[in-house]
Amino acid sequence: MLKVGLTGGIGAGKSEVSRLLVECGAVLIDSDRIAREVVEPGTEGLAAVVDAFGADVLTADGGLDRPKLGSIVFADRDRLGVLNSIVHPLVRARSEELERAAARDAVVVHDVPLLTENGLAPLYDLVIVVDADPATQLDRLVRLRGMTEPDARARMAAQATRAQRRAVADIVIDNDVPLDDLRRRVEDVWAELAARARTSSQEPRPPQE
Known part of the structure; x- marks a missing residue:
């Protein structure tokens, strides 16, 4: 099994990347969805x-x-x-x-919005950061999610900075691109993830205590 942490700032398009990874065959564990279920x-x-x-x-x-x-x-x-x-x-x-x-x-993708903020990168075999320009994030939050600009800026400010997220990344997926380009990038990343998962599954498991 390969444990992947997937994160990105609000409005960066992380949900689209997770959807594309699931299409490729990933097992998705969505922290936001679970966070809603537990309350x-x-x-x-x-x-x-x-x-x-x-x-x-x-x-x-x-x-x-x-x-x-x-x-x-x-x-x-x-x-x-x-x-x-x-x-x-x-x-x-x-x-x-x-x-x-x-x-x-399996390639198990943990969709974790606050992975960087909570210092969770060491929990995963690798970390993927979905990255977008802050201006793109702001536009998506206001235009697509209907937030006011002050609210959107406050939500962005409450998260890690772009530089902090990129600092924990093993793989960065640029989402300032058209969907077709994003899909191709995700498919390339998937090929790497699947290969690593196959290699990991062939390694002997440690003895049980």
Whole structure:
């Protein structure tokens, strides 16, 4: 098995790259999706969030009011740290469970938005960073996601810098390009990943203690 960490700044197009990798044959473990699952109504995660932030972060039907919670934590790094301390261990446990279910020769891609910020690069065999110019990120957030420009800039500022992400990268995928060019780049990267996974699967496993 080859464990790959995939990350990139908000609006860089990481989701498109993960989609293309899945088309190639990757097993995707999406941290954002899992993070939503672990705070669904009735979960211990949601109960812990309410304990930390109050019932005002719930919607009328008892679900998590994500925009409201986001407005709190993205304006206050300490509050963001509290939220992360609740959600991250739950996400990690579920991710490990999904990883154990993958085939021995699989390329398991962990889509982790805050990989750089949380110092998670050593957990993976290699790290792929999806990179885009900050102006491109801002345009996508405003034009495609409907964010206001101040909100988009605040979300970008809350993350690692472009240079910090590139510093942890083993592979950089430029996403300031047309989709056809991006697809070709991902296919080239996939060929390398698949070859490494095959080699890894043929290595003898360490003895069990």
